[in-house]
């Protein structure tokens with residue numbers, strides 16, 4: 694069972710923001726912004742490659758709610774899902790990073806060679 698499924702099943706702790714029947718939002722263990730929330734579907738989906746439009750619809754409104762709850766709806770925020778190796782996905786359970794609380798930098802290449810495209 695993956696680590697996010699263990700969080701869903703309460704086999705691992707998390708700093709919960711909110712949950713409903715289908716989704717869960719909790720603070721990232723290794724925050725990359727003053728506010729860094731992870732939003733996941735409770736049912737295991739490997740990545741964005743496999744997500745259904747139905748799950749996406751639910752995720753969208755849930756993420757909007759989370760942004761309001763954590764107080765970044767008006768100041769602005771970023772929503773990211775990393776997909777696969779090049780996308781930097783470490784946990785193979787679909788999750789959305791909701792980042793805010795400060796002005797965020799932009800630019801995502803991991804090495805100097807790729808940064809020539811910036």
Ligand code: DGP
Nearest residue numbers: 696707720721722723775781782783784
């Ligand atoms: P990604 O690289 O997109 O797969 O992001 C995985 C994120 O998950 C990363 O920012 C750290 C976070 N993370 C990993 N393990 C745990 C955990 O056990 N609890 C919490 N809250 N976050 C975790």
